[in-house]
Amino acid sequence: MDRLIEAIERTGNPSVVGLDPTDAVVPTAIAAGLEREVRDSVEAEELPASLRAVAYLEFCRAIIDAVADVVPAVKPQIAMFEALGPAGLDSYALTCAHARERGLYVIGDVKRGDIGSTATAYARHLTGVPVADPAGTPGGHAAAPEGSGMGRAPSHEGSTDAVEPTHAVDVWGEDAITVNPYLGSDGVTPFVRAAETTDKDLFVLVRTSNPSSAEIQECELADGRPLYERVADLVGEWGSGSIGRHGYSRVGAVVGATQADQGALLRRRMPHAFFLVPGYGAQGGTARDIARMADPRGSGILVNSSRGIIGAWRGSGEERPGMPLDAALDMVARHARRAAIAMREDIRTALKDRGRPSAPGRR
C-alpha cells in the first residue's frame, strides 16, 4: 500500500475518482462525434457495443487528463466496460494504461473472487501473463518449439521495459483490485501472493455501502458479532505478512461511507488495513462521516466518488444538440476537475476539523 499512501501524501488528497461510464453519464455528443469512424471499421451488429466502447474510452481519458494533478488514483469500474462485451474490455485496459501513463495509481474495481486455480487466474489481473511457461506445469508436456510465446521467452525479452514484472506482460494495467471474500481464504490468498510478488495491493469487500448489504454482512453470529467483523478479522490475518513502511498491509478493506459508526469501529479492528471508502456524495456519505474512519494521523482512507465527479457536467446546462466532440469532452473535463478539487477541499477540511475542540468525540 506504500505507493498509494505516498501518492496521497504527494497530492495531499485521499480521494479517488471512480470511472464508471454509462449511457447516462457519457454525453451523447461523444458517441455521435465518433460514429462515422467506428461505423466504417466494424460490422453493423457490432456498432452498439463498439461505439459505446470507444466513447467510454474517450470520456475516461478526458477525465483522467483533467484530474491527473489533483487526485492520486482512479478506480475504473470494470462492470461498465464488461457490459459492452469484449470490445468494452479493450477500452477498460486502455483506460487503465492511460491513467498509469499519467502517473495515477489504478484500482481496478473488479470484485473478483473464486477458488484455487481459478482465483490464481483472476490474480493475473495483478501478475500479468507469463512470457515463459510457468514452472511446475504438470502432465509431462512436450517441449515447446523455439521462440514460442507460451513455452519460452520471445527473442525481444529484455529489450523492452514495457514488460513488467520480469517475464510477464501486464495485460490489465491495474495497481490494485477489489476482491470478494465469500469463498474464504482459498479465494483471497492467491491475490495476496500475487500482490506481494508484484508490489501491488488488494481491497477486500468488508462492509459495502448499499442498502441491502446488511442482509448478509450484518448477520449476527453466535458470538454476538456481525458477520462483517468476522470478515474484518480475516482481512487482518490475510494482510499480516505484508505490512509496509507506513503501517498498512497490502490487504485493504472496502468500507462504505454510509456506515460511519461501523467504519470507525472497523478502523480500530483493522489497524493495518487501508480503507477504500465508497458512498461519498451521491450515496449520502459525508466527509465528516468518513473522517471518523481515518487513523490518528488522518491517513488510512481513500474516498471514492464516481458520479459526483464524472457526471458533474450534467448540472451545468452546457450540453447542446449537435455539440462537437471536442466541446463535449472539454465540458466533461472542466466540470470533473472542478468537482474533484471541491471534493479534495471538503475532505481536507473534515480531516482538519477532526482534531478541533468543537468535535471532541469525532475520533
Add this chain to the structure above:
Amino acid sequence: MDRLIEAIERTGNPSVVGLDPTDAVVPTAIAAGLEREVRDSVEAEELPASLRAVAYLEFCRAIIDAVADVVPAVKPQIAMFEALGPAGLDSYALTCAHARERGLYVIGDVKRGDIGSTATAYARHLTGVPVADPAGTPGGHAAAPEGSGMGRAPSHEGSTDAVEPTHAVDVWGEDAITVNPYLGSDGVTPFVRAAETTDKDLFVLVRTSNPSSAEIQECELADGRPLYERVADLVGEWGSGSIGRHGYSRVGAVVGATQADQGALLRRRMPHAFFLVPGYGAQGGTARDIARMADPRGSGILVNSSRGIIGAWRGSGEERPGMPLDAALDMVARHARRAAIAMREDIRTALKDRGRPSAPGRR
C-alpha cells in the same frame, strides 16, 4: 430453468463440462501449431496472451464438438480467459458462441456481484447491449444523430436475426451465469430481472466446494443456523417470482459436491432452486454423494466436471514432442468424449441406485 431441464431430459444426462483452459491442461502442441499464424498478426509483446487465447479457443472448440451430443451444457470459466487480458475475453465470447451453435446451454461461470447500476451493468451478460438508447436516460441528453448505434436503432434493425433479444446484441452468448451473494439483494435482483426478461437463468453461490469455504459460509448465526442457510433462504426469495413449468425457478444455487450432507438438507430447504454442483471427481465428490441432492424424481441437479473431462487426455501417454496440431486436438477430443460418457453413466447409475432397497437411507 426450463430450457436447461429439457436439455437434461433430452440427453438423459445431468452433467456439464467445465471449460477451464490453463497452460497445464492445454497441450503444448496446440499453441505450437498456431504460433506462426498468431506471430504474424500481433505485436511481439502481445504474443504470450494472444497465442494462449487462440490456443484456448481451439482447445475448447474441439471439446465442445466432441461432447455436444453427450451433455446438455458447458460451463466456460471466464477467469481462465480473463487471465489473458482482453484477448482472452474475445476467446471466451467465441467459445460461448460456438457452444450455442452446437445446441448447448451455456453457463458462464463469472461469479459476478456488485450493487445497483454496477450490478445492472454485469447483468448485461444476460441482457446484452441495447441497440437503442435505454429509456429513461437522465440528464436531458441531446438527441443522437440519425442512425447512431447508441442513440437509435441502426438501419439494419429487423433485417437480422442475430440481434436477440429485440433491441439488444447478445455480446457474451451465455444462457446463465453464476452470481456472488455477498452484497445482498441489491447485488442479485438486477440479475433476476435480467433473467426474467431474456428467458435465462442464474446460479447463486450458496455452499462452495473449496476447503476454506467454511470460514464464512459456515459461520454460526445467532439463531443457530450456518450463514449458508441464510443465503439459501434468500435464494428461495429471489426465485419465488419465476418458477417454471418443471417446478424450478430462474434462480439456482451453487452447492458443492464435497458437502453432501449439507447438500441433501439444502435440497429440502430450497425446493425450487436447481443446483449447479461443482466438486465431482478431482475435488473428491462422488456420484453417490451428489445423487442425494436430487429431488424425488432424480431432477434438480447439474453436476460439473472440468479437469476430469478436459484434462482426460493427460493420463493417456499419447502426447509427443512435435505433435501436429490436428493430432493434439483429436487426442483432447477423444479422451474428453470418453470421459464425458463415463461420467454420464456414473451419475445415471447413482441416480437409479437411490431408489433401491440396498440404499434405503440415501434420499
